[in-house]
């Protein structure tokens with residue numbers, strides 16, 4: 593049975609950020625993820641995780657200036673020093689939360705830009721090595737250009753090639769089923785092929801990015817397939833509820849912690 597992590601950036605927005613941990617646990621989740629923890633003190637997050645017996649599945653390294661439109665800086669030239677301090681900041685939160693995987697956003701750049709490609713490769717190799725010292729995996733995630741126009745890593749093949757070329761044991765793929773379906777389709781064959789290098793899965797319906805309960809994808813079949821493939825990691829519920837979060841959890845009831 594997949595272990596689902598509530599995505600607290602998208603779900604449970606009826607509550608303040610810290611109260612979302614309690615709400616997710618009350619709804620039967622045993623794990624959580626979110627994009628960024630950095631506006632709350634690490635000790636406050638740790639306290640919510642412990643109080644609710646929740647596991648921290650994932651969060652992202654700092655993404656640069658999000659409000660100004662940055663979506664990571666790993667492929668952006670001249671930002672390597674920022675990245676080096678960002679990773680130390682993320683590691684403070686990792687130590688407090690016990691998270692074992694962090695997602696590095698690539699940033700906005702043309703995928704054909706050779707300088708961006710070289711920066712990205714260098715950044716990924718550096719951060720994977722640094723996280724490896726603390727026993728943490730580094731994840732990279734292809735993101736579709738409809739949701740994030742101009743995003744550098746917009747192809748599962750490119751992610752697969754980089755992971756294979758670098759050959760670092762703690763560098764893994766974040767397989768977001770929603771992005772995969774929009775970018776390439778062929779979700780099940782993609783999972784079968786890429787599962788050995790996958791460190792985290794995320795789900796949402798396509799095209800709405802709402803609850804994983806219909807539309808283009810047959811999620812009951814996909815959840816069974818994820819089990820059949822022997823995946824033992826987390827499945828992040830990175831979806832925008834159609835209405836109130838609790839009203840949209842019918843799909844989750846068979847998996848809820850009791």
Ligand SMILES: O=C(O)[C@@H](O)C(=O)CO
Nearest residue numbers: 627652695733735768830
């Ligand atoms: O799919 C996404 O958008 C996220 O997983 C992410 O980390 C960047 O927004």
Ligand SMILES: [Mg+2]
Nearest residue numbers: 733768794830
């Ligand atoms: Mg995602």
